[in-house]
Each structure stands twice: as structure tokens, then as C-alpha cells.
Amino acid sequence: MSSVKYVSEQDFQQEVLSANLPVLVDFTADWCQPCKMIAPIVEQLANQWNGKVKVVKLDADQNPNVMMQYGVMGIPTLMLFKGGEIKERLTGYQSKDKLEAKLQSYL
Numbered sequence: 001m002s003s004v005k006y007v008s009e010q011d012f013q014q015e016v017l018s019a020n021l022p023v024l025v026d027f028t029a030d031w032c033q034p035c036k037m038i039a040p041i042v043e044q045l046a047n048q049w050n051g052k053v054k055v056v057k058l059d060a061d062q063n064p065n066v067m068m069q070y071g072v073m074g075i076p077t078l079m080l081f082k083g084g085e086i087k088e089r090l091t092g093y094q095s096k097d098k099l100e101a102k103l104q105s106y107l
Helices: 012-017 033-048 064-069 096-106
Strands: 005-007 023-028 054-059 077-082 085-091
Touching: 005 012, 012 023, 012 054, 023 033, 033 054, 033 096, 077 096, 085 096
Parallel strands: 005 054, 023 054
Antiparallel strands: 023 077, 077 085
16 A cells, blocks of 8 residues: 555645645656556655655546646656745656655755
């Protein structure tokens, strides 16, 4: 069972934008092969950064308004929010090393 929980349009404001910690949002979909490839890496980061960064997933198909609001055209897209603002945005499959390097400064 994944330790990374799903958020939706209904709780995005509370879970992501109003969070005290930086929040890494994984925009994903069940049918997306690169999303499935990056999922275990996102899971590892969630465990590794437990208490420092909140990691959540957002289903692209079920939350089209959030996708449009943030201009997400391709998935997987990972966005790091801090204080309600996007600090980092990565689209497509990324290695764990690359993700860590890009996001480390926000921890």
C-alpha cells in the first residue's frame, strides 16, 4: 500500500496550497506508463523526506480543473509547492538523482 495519498480538486487548497511543509505533487494517471515508472521513485522520496516534505498524487483524469489551472499538458508532471507557490516543475520521467538534485534546496 502506498504511503502517498491522493488529493483532489476538493482538498487541493487545504492539502497543498495551505500546507506548512513544502508539498511535492505528482500529477499522474492510471494509464500513463512513465507515471508507473516514476511512482516507486516518488514513493522512495516520500519515505526519505518524511516530516520534511509532504508528497501527494493527483489523478489527471479526475481533476481536470487543477490540471488546467496549473497548465499541466503532459504527465507525469511533478510540482513542488512551498507557501502555496510553485517552486519547481518537472515534466516526464526523471531519475531519483535528478529529482533529489532539483528539489533538495527546498527541504
